[in-house]
Amino acid sequence: MKQLMTGNEAVARGAWEAGVRYASAYPGTPSTEILENIAQYREIYSEWAPNEKVATESAIGASFAGGRALVAMKHVGLNVAADPLFTGAYIGVNGGLVIVSADDPGLHSSQDEQDNRYYARAAKVGMLEPSDSQEAKDFVGIALELSEQFDMPILLRMTTRVCHSKSIVDLSKERTEKPLVPYAKQDKFNPIPAISKRLHTKVEQNLKRLEEYSESSPLNYVEWGEKKIGIISSGVAYEYAKEVYGENASYLKLGFTFPLPMRKIREFAARVDQLIVVEELEPIMENEIKAAGIPCIGKEKIPCEGELNPDILRQSLLGEEHETIRYDASVVAARPPVLCAGCPHRGFFYELQKMKNVITVSDIGCYGLAPKDIAICMGGGFSVAHGAQKIFNSESDGTRKRCVGIMGDSTFFHSGMTSMLEAVYNRSDILMVVLDNRITAMTGHQQNPGTGLTLAEEPTHMTNIAEVAQALGVKHIRTVNPLKPDEVRDALKWGMGFDEPALLITRWPCALKKMTQTDVEEFGSLRFVNRVDPEKCIGCRACIQTGCPAIEYHADSKKVTIDQIQCTGCDLCAQVCPKHAIFREEKQNV
Amino acid sequence: MSEVKNILLCGVGGQGTILASKILSTALVAAGYDVKMSEIHGMSQRGGSVVTQVRYGDKVYSPIIGKGSADILVSFEAMEALRYLNGLKKDGVAVVNDYRLPTATTLSGQETYPADCIERLKTLVNTKVLDAAKIATELGNPKSMNIVLLGALIQLMKLEALDWDKAIADNIKPRFAAINRKALDAGIAAVAE
Ligand SMILES: Cc1ncc(C[n+]2csc(CCOP(=O)(O)OP(=O)(O)O)c2C)c(N)n1
Ligand code: SF4
Ligand code: SF4
Numbered sequence: 001m002k003q004l005m006t007g008n009e010a011v012a013r014g015a016w017e018a019g020v021r022y023a024s025a026y027p028g029t030p031s032t033e034i035l036e037n038i039a040q041y042r043e044i045y046s047e048w049a050p051n052e053k054v055a056t057e058s059a060i061g062a063s064f065a066g067g068r069a070l071v072a073m074k075h076v077g078l079n080v081a082a083d084p085l086f087t088g089a090y091i092g093v094n095g096g097l098v099i100v101s102a103d104d105p106g107l108h109s110s111q112d113e114q115d116n117r118y119y120a121r122a123a124k125v126g127m128l129e130p131s132d133s134q135e136a137k138d139f140v141g142i143a144l145e146l147s148e149q150f151d152m153p154i155l156l157r158m159t160t161r162v163c164h165s166k167s168i169v170d171l172s173k174e175r176t177e178k179p180l181v182p183y184a185k186q187d188k189f190n191p192i193p194a195i196s197k198r199l200h201t202k203v204e205q206n207l208k209r210l211e212e213y214s215e216s217s218p219l220n221y222v223e224w225g226e227k228k229i230g231i232i233s234s235g236v237a238y239e240y241a242k243e244v245y246g247e248n249a250s251y252l253k254l255g256f257t258f259p260l261p262m263r264k265i266r267e268f269a270a271r272v273d274q275l276i277v278v279e280e281l282e283p284i285m286e287n288e289i290k291a292a293g294i295p296c297i298g299k300e301k302i303p304c305e306g307e308l309n310p311d312i313l314r315q316s317l318l319g320e321e322h323e324t325i326r327y328d329a330s331v332v333a334a335r336p337p338v339l340c341a342g343c344p345h346r347g348f349f350y351e352l353q354k355m356k357n358v359i360t361v362s363d364i365g366c367y368g369l370a371p372k373d374i375a376i377c378m379g380g381g382f383s384v385a386h387g388a389q390k391i392f393n394s395e396s397d398g399t400r401k402r403c404v405g406i407m408g409d410s411t412f413f414h415s416g417m418t419s420m421l422e423a424v425y426n427r428s429d430i431l432m433v434v435l436d437n438r439i440t441a442m443t444g445h446q447q448n449p450g451t452g453l454t455l456a457e458e459p460t461h462m463t464n465i466a467e468v469a470q471a472l473g474v475k476h477i478r479t480v481n482p483l484k485p486d487e488v489r490d491a492l493k494w495g496m497g498f499d500e501p502a503l504l505i506t507r508w509p510c511a512l513k514k515m516t517q518t519d520v521e522e523f524g525s526l527r528f529v530n531r532v533d534p535e536k537c538i539g540c541r542a543c544i545q546t547g548c549p550a551i552e553y554h555a556d557s558k559k560v561t562i563d564q565i566q567c568t569g570c571d572l573c574a575q576v577c578p579k580h581a582i583f584r585e586e587k588q589n590v
Numbered sequence: 591m592s593e594v595k596n597i598l599l600c601g602v603g604g605q606g607t608i609l610a611s612k613i614l615s616t617a618l619v620a621a622g623y624d625v626k627m628s629e630i631h632g633m634s635q636r637g638g639s640v641v642t643q644v645r646y647g648d649k650v651y652s653p654i655i656g657k658g659s660a661d662i663l664v665s666f667e668a669m670e671a672l673r674y675l676n677g678l679k680k681d682g683v684a685v686v687n688d689y690r691l692p693t694a695t696t697l698s699g700q701e702t703y704p705a706d707c708i709e710r711l712k713t714l715v716n717t718k719v720l721d722a723a724k725i726a727t728e729l730g731n732p733k734s735m736n737i738v739l740l741g742a743l744i745q746l747m748k749l750e751a752l753d754w755d756k757a758i759a760d761n762i763k764p765r766f767a768a769i770n771r772k773a774l775d776a777g778i779a780a781v782a783e
Contacts, residue, residue, distance in 0.1 A: 327676075333702070
């Protein structure tokens, strides 16, 4: 049977076919759907981990115990998981282990554009790069075989276009159950310096063997066409090159990309007039090929920033451009993503924005769409605020800047708990805020340790943020409903009044959250909608200041209206209306 | 060898562009075409502008196209057609839904929504204007606006003969199948010459 699948669905299917027993991940675009799809296969035990490091460690544990394992993350997630990756590369595996890194060229939804092909080189593990969904599926099984054969974790590097594009996949293969590799106590599982020295030698030897595999691997093959131009490419960039050159070039298509098959490359280069390396982001293959003394064209023509596409290749390599319709595009208004109508974060930021001399140190999550001064990486909210506050406190310009560190519930559990401990341990005086919307919203609403449900939506312990903070040593903790601006205003004033770290938790479910029974018990069933009384509305636009996309001001009538489809009846606008012109009612027939 | 056809669907997060392109590609695969479809998730749920690309033919390489390459542009929202117009071939067709959604910047008054966007479009390219919301509402299901637009696309790409009933059944809950088939036919009729 043939089916259209995204690369992420295909990876899940590949894991199922290859007999994977254990899979873990922390969500992150563009990788999230890998685990969401794996969860649909009952034969694979799958989980959301609190972060990528523990996900990787758990998968390593499963591998050591003899089961095939997979762990998936977005590119920046591998930074978090780098520690177990590097020593894991020394130790090797028992059951096969594949680590999926989903990079995001073009920054569709990421804070940087790093190229994780470097990680294969730095950690000295093999890397595979699928170009489409069929390969994404097949490469999982091959990666697991290689992992077992060469005693190392294998990196499967995807990119946004491979993860999120659909192409046809052949589903005729069924699952092959892999018997567990028996566990036996081994030196290699205990990387003390004396053992790790030997392990390092093993790594170097295995890499040499892997290089030989790369030379003979069917994943690295030549397609002959015109020999004036020879193209070396991998991943989705290969598809772009085919699109542009078709039969007018020859290709060395690389599916196994570290270590590179340098003999094969040299032979290919010798048979074409001009060698072009087509790769997205960094000149990694190009530099290695040049270092081997093989001349080639690459990044002097093809940009190293942003996502490639056939147009960019056509333009940079051939100087050709498609004709387009000429028109004045400046009349098109920007359509940036915004916090949803009814988003609980909105009420908090509405009040925070009004405070003077506040430096908003935010984090990565939906709340990143709200105004902020600083953000860096997941979990950085409190620690960055702490460091900044120490310096601001030494300033004597009389302004007394106050840092407010902000993060979401999922981010708190990911790496925010150590960030909080930093502030407590080092006697900070920042205000910490956890915007607890009861879900990991940004990446599409995944469960996390605070929601009380697992990936399979089975009940589990619901970790309480206030209790964690208390245990870490935070003495001043308050929880408010962020959609009550009065409460928020009060709490902010309260939180700024200490010379010790204080914690404000805003607790209200994300407007798009699928409400659980527990949520309904705590928050009610939330079936409301708000309306404007045109008689009372004076067109002052106070409600527009909330930034809710459901509220529209009409210049002709000088009144506002509320879009009844978008509005969730959160009631925030009603509370800021000076004329009480906005009222809330029960939603009909839902 | 049949030439590869390129379709661009654009709109605003939540308008159902992805479902429409799913139905489209399901039918194309069933008809034996090689198909690639590309969509970007991420921020789309939060009211940002979204674009989906569908390519089909004997053999498709790249899942995405560049500028000036789409045979047809279907815009689920009026202004979005202008945003993605440079993706269309000079002699391509633009199908535009006469349906306007304000943006965060027009709501706050930072920018104004171009009231004449459809008129502008008409002067630039072969344009078919549809009031898909009205058509869908008259059929009794405003939410099937996306399927009305899909119908128009099907007609203009001469794909009526494909098995749309099956494609709908594969992607939509049974109790909404009939109403969506009606919406599809209404979309086909709306642009039929
Ligand atoms: C290291 C790392 N892993 C994953 C991500 C992807 N990511 C961005 S925001 C986010 C979740 C944020 O959830 P939460 O903090 O609860 O905020 P919400 O979006 O619910 O408001 C994730 C997983 C990332 N940016 N960095
Ligand atoms: S109640 Fe007001 S602020 Fe809340 S979603 Fe509705 S319009 Fe927006
Ligand atoms: S998904 Fe939830 S948390 Fe994110 S912006 Fe929308 S309502 Fe807010």
